[in-house]
Amino acid sequence: MANRKGARARFGNIRKLPSGRFQARYVGPDGLSHNAHTTFDTKGDAEAWLATVRADIVREAWSPASVTSTRQALTFGTYAERWLSGRRLEARTRAHYRSLLDRQILPTFKGVPLRHITPDLVRDWYATTAIDTPTLRSHAYGLLRTILAQAERDETIRSNPCHIRGAGNSKRVHKIKPATLPELEKIVTTMPERYRLMVLLAAWCQLRFGELAELRRGDVDTKAGVLRIRRGVVRANGERIVKKPKSDAGIRNVAIPPHLLPLVRGHLLEHTEPGKDGLLFPAKQGGHLAPSSLYRVFYRARAAAERPDLRFHDLRHTGAVLAAQTGATLAELMGRLGHSTPGAALIYQHAAADRDMELARRLSALTGTQETT
Known part of the structure; x- marks a missing residue:
């Protein structure tokens, strides 16, 4: 009895992925290795799936065609919903991701099998998505790339098809002019x-x-x-x-x-x-x-x-520039603004330097002379 249990346990193998989910694979009667069409929340779920596959093999109901069709049937929409529900996110971030999926991503990719999403398909989607709102466009692309990167780590797809250089970055469209x-x-x-x-x-x-x-x-x-x-x-x-x-x-x-x-x-x-x-x-x-x-x-x-x-938010920028003009250090600006990284605070220092140069030019103008070259 114990030997029969051990034999059942040795069918296939299960590994825990970096995402915390479990992947099951086995060697089929065709001598090839096959992955489960999805990953599992628990090791027990993976073991149960392997048991059903083994039962199909014993009943001679298994076929590589059925495995392939099941794997291809896993659509982006199904995978994305599972990805979102499995993430611990702040309410505002979750709402933002939900909006990006519903408005920008799922209309194109919802019913597409994961393995059918190609770099060409991604480029075609990106070329027509939110072209008048570059920040929204970059956020949508970044979310698509993140979800497909997880699918790659889960070995649900062979490689991430998102390869558009710079598509996940957005340039500031609104150039802030501080209030005087x-x-x-x-x-x-x-x-x-x-x-x-x-x-x-x-x-x-x-x-x-x-x-x-x-x-x-x-x-x-x-x-x-x-x-x-x-x-x-x-x-x-x-x-x-x-x-x-x-x-x-x-x-x-x-x-x-x-x-x-x-x-x-x-x-x-x-x-x-x-x-x-x-x-x-x-x-x-x-x-x-x-x-x-x-x-x-x-x-x-x-x-x-x-x-x-x-x-209204530009008033914060106005005050930050004024603080920088008083000679506030980078660390002082970060502390006052509540920034954990120096990048944003540097913007205000640069803006203050630009305004200081303008003041210097105005002072020179008072003399009626200009620099000669």
Whole structure:
């Protein structure tokens, strides 16, 4: 009895893949090695599948044609759904991937067997996908490449057919022009009073909308002149989700410029919800402020400042450039902005250098002379 169990156990073999899933393979009556048409969540599932194959062989119901057709029947749509459901992702990232799949990727690849996706098919899809939105296009290509890379690691396909150089990278389409101090002043004075401090903190403290919308009384220390950034609020699948910053660098204390402190104290008295957990910038009906509610009045304010190109998030860029102009080091900028890598902070230093050169040219212009070559 024990020998018969051992014999059954020796049919085929199972290995654990880097993804954590299990792959089953066996040598068929044709003397060739065959992989299962899919990978399995558990080793027990893989063993059960091998048992059914062995039973087919014993009943002489096995054929290499049936194995091939089953393997080819695994479509991209089926595999992509399983890939997405098996990933631990933040709600906002999952919603983004869901949107990319539904709108950009699945309309072309849903019913295509994985093994039939060729480099030519990928190039044809890329040539016509989201051509007017390069960032969205690069995200869609990156997701397709990632899913097919996993299929390659699972040995479901022989190689990843995504080989378009640079397709996963996008260049910034919106070139940010920082607001000048007079423009910022005009925007602030045009905004409703309850939102004026929000604009000022976005610029002078370089805060994101989600960080501002989740600020509470307990996060504001007017004696020390500090804002404690510990959380942010994001919207995903129609729900508002309060969560910690993506990295430890996002958890930070931001010093409030002294000229804003009287305005902060006044706002706490007039517009903030009561209690330690009261929101600093609540919606009129209470609860978190929706971006659309702010944008309706912000758009009018930026028009009054003759800056229709300025997005609310660009105020953070404005403040970062101003901080860089004061001589802030790269490390200081990273700390203030909550960046874990220096790449983004370097952008602000470069922008400040460009503006400093412009100031130097204007100073020279005052003398009525120019450099000669």
